[in-house]
Amino acid sequence: MSDQANTVPGPSNMPVAVWGRTRRPAKGFSLYGATFSLPLLVWQLLFFVAPLLFLIALSFWSVRNFRLQPDLDVASWLYVYRSGLFWETYLRTLAMAGFAAMLASALAFPCAYAIAFKLAEASRRWAIFLMVIPFFTSYLVRVYSWQVFLSDHGIINAALGSIGLGPYTMLNTLFGTMIGYLTLTFPLVVLLQLFSLMFVDRTLIEAAHNMGAGRLRAVFAVVIPSARVGLVIAALFCFILTFGDFVSPLYLGGGNPPTLSIMITDTTKSGQQWPRAAVIALTMIATLLATAFAAVGYAYRGRGR
Amino acid sequence: MSELNRNPLIDWLLRLYVLASFAFIFAPIAASFVFSLNEDRFPSLPLGGFSTQWYEAVATDPLVWEGLSNTLTIGVIVSLVATALGFGAAYTDYRYRFFGKTVYLALALLPPTIPVIILGLAMLAFLSRVGLSGQSLSVIVAHVVMTAPFAMAIIRLRLSQMDPDLEAAAWNLGASEWAAMRHVILPFARPAILAALFITMAVSFDEFAVAWFVSGLNETLPVRVLGFLQGQVSPRINAIGTFVFLTSMTLVILAQLVLMRRPKEGNPDG
Incomplete structure (x- = not known):
């Protein structure tokens, strides 16, 4: 309750309170934002999207003598x-x-x-x-x-x-x-x-x-x-x-x-x-x-x- | 509610129907419990005598213990990672607007709609290419993909109940973004984070198919169950099943209790 932040003079603080956004952190890329949004994105790209894309590639591979081979075969x-x-x-x-x-x-x-x-x-x-x-x-x-x-x-x-x-x-x-x-x-x-x-x-x-x-x-x-x-x-x-x-x-x-x-x-x-x-x-x-x-x-x- | 033509008979029939629905839902769970304590080799009616032999048989099977310890280790790691990723995604959706957000959200929420058999197939093929297949690590990777959306949904719902001005107020009072996260967002989201930990652990605990596909050697408990299923009928599966039910039900009930508890309401019903 007795934080330094609370002792900011009232009057000069008023516009801030009214507009509310004056101290909103800058838009655009920030380390803070990336810390929260990127991990899931990277994880799902690596382990969800990539396997599904790989499935597409796999469907064109060929099987010879019970061995899978990379190929472009329909x-x-x-x-x-x-x-x-x-x-x-x-x-x-x-x-x-x-x-x-x-x-x-x-x-x-x-x-x-x-x-x-x-x-x-x-x-x-x-x-x-x-x-x-x-x-x-x-x-x-x-x-x-x-x-x-x-x-x-x-x-x-x-x-x-x-x-x-x-x-x-x-x-x-x-x-x-x-x-x-x-x-x-x-x-x-x-x-x-x-x-x-x-x-x-x-x-x-x-x-x-x-x-x-x-x-x-x-x-x-x-x-x-x-x-x-x-x-x-x-x-x-x-x-x-x-x-x-x-x-x-x-x-x-x-x-x-x-x-x-x-x-x-x-x-x-x-x-x-x-x-x-x-x-x-x-x-x-x-x-x-x-x-x-x-x-x-x-x-x-x-x-x- | 003052509806005009209420018919008590129909109302009672509807209530009976609800009871019948719950009977259908919980019958297999109850049966598993009852027959796990039944001495008969082939479970049916009338019931045979009371016996704990199936539990003893399970408890002396080293493979079961190995499976159990794998399941629990994987479950704990999966729930921690999935909840952390899910929290990040939920917070991103709550706070930011950016180009391609729809795609981001689709990536965050879609995995549970892809059939597990396809996901398992794709992951086994992919992970064996990058040299990750057949290890506990690959199961963890796969389970996190499937469970993170549940964590994200639970935490997002909680964040939507928060006054959006709270975080801005913290900034106005001089808090850095990190401080606002630590002192405003995290405390508010804590019940949902706990619930997400429980739910993702329950899903990981139950998810056998991907584990079965992705991991050749390290069997989790549900994979062991699948092994029993493909072999002969054995009441031992009822003993394991009862254990699996009790564990996941406990986790889900804990999650719901955590979410339902509201500080202002004192004690909710129950």
């Missing part, structure tokens, strides 16, 4: 793009991720809606608290644990058997894969939807009710359009995560027929075909970028109204 691109299996797998992966995005969005919406509008402030905070936890706990172990539920002699079939149903095959099916995808994405989708629903203007909903709109009509005509950005972004994240995931399709879906991620691991394991794996990986990145741009464009379209 053989890997031609091989992958002429392969019927690749396109079949590509479309299947696309369809599975798209379906997962819709499924997760549809299943998460009632949950997010209820947390946003039907829970008291304290319970809502608890709900968010609990939803954040699984996002950072081992996805792999959770998927392993689902095997115990879904296997032919697992928990669900044991429970169903006790009332005379089943057994149903759930492991190594599309159903199993979708359970895994939901394990990965459901909490995140709920959270992202929830954050946009919490900002929906409640007077709009009441206005809809006052004008005689039923509950469902109010949801579809007011709530969903108001929260569109969040809902689309949530679905987009679900698509991104499931499109590249290989844990669920492998350990719950059986890995056959494969998805693109499984195809990548198979390709690297068989005969050192890294350039082909790079082609598949680059195609996946391009697909993800295109989807992301399309989804964000759609989310923000016509928002200036």
Whole structure:
């Protein structure tokens, strides 16, 4: 409190306080600024951008006698793009991720809606608290644990058997894969939807009710359009995560027929075909970028109204 | 809130749905815990007797201990580096405007959206070229790339709650930029920095795929889990899984508690 700085005479200090910026440090390059901004930039350029660029170069390399050689060969691109299996797998992966995005969005919406509008402030905070936890706990172990539920002699079939149903095959099916995808994405989708629903203007909903709109009509005509950005972004994240995931399709879906991620691991394991794996990986990145741009464009379209 | 046509039945159904959602989310975690203490070789219902044999089996496996110590060492280093880098990026975004800032932010935030399998592939190929593959160092490098964005986001959110005039006021009172950083920015951001340390450690702890790709020899614990998965079914994985869950849940809960604690509110609910 008795710092030297505080004893600067009041009157002469007044303009400084009013304009506030007189003593703002000079703009332009400064050692101080660089200390904070450069480390991350350098790190991501070296270890994130460079590897991805290297992937592009790698896709043009050639493999001779199981040895990788630097080259400018389009053989890997031609091989992958002429392969019927690749396109079949590509479309299947696309369809599975798209379906997962819709499924997760549809299943998460009632949950997010209820947390946003039907829970008291304290319970809502608890709900968010609990939803954040699984996002950072081992996805792999959770998927392993689902095997115990879904296997032919697992928990669900044991429970169903006790009332005379089943057994149903759930492991190594599309159903199993979708359970895994939901394990990965459901909490995140709920959270992202929830954050946009919490900002929906409640007077709009009441206005809809006052004008005689039923509950469902109010949801579809007011709530969903108001929260569109969040809902689309949530679905987009679900698509991104499931499109590249290989844990669920492998350990719950059986890995056959494969998805693109499984195809990548198979390709690297068989005969050192890294350039082909790079082609598949680059195609996946391009697909993800295109989807992301399309989804964000759609989310923000016509928002200036 | 005074909504007109509230239907108590629908309200209760919605609340039930929320409970069912949490059941779905926590069922695998709970099952892992229950079956880690179950004596049966093949976990199912009805439960067998209580047993700690799987924990004993895990505790006597030297590979598990080696994996655990690798995981923890890597986790601590990763969280320190990622949080430092993330703090720098968050502060840069908070304070500066410059040409190419969008690109800077994209670099800072994009890595988690690239599938880990692709990141792992690219990094293994790249790091083996520069002679870094197969070492703990390469895992650390890869994990920092993936976790720094989380640190950056958490700290950036906290900085956005700060009165932007505070730093300028410190300068006006004669503080150098470094002094303002030390006495104004860092104390304000401290809860977020702690939370970022916990969260990045949790993510590093869980992230097996990149580690699996990038490091051939030095197995982290999740890589060990993957090894079990590819081998036969063993309840030992439940014991390890329970340990992994407890560790990362503790870290995430700590992070949230640190962030939720507001000095003015006294004690928050709970």
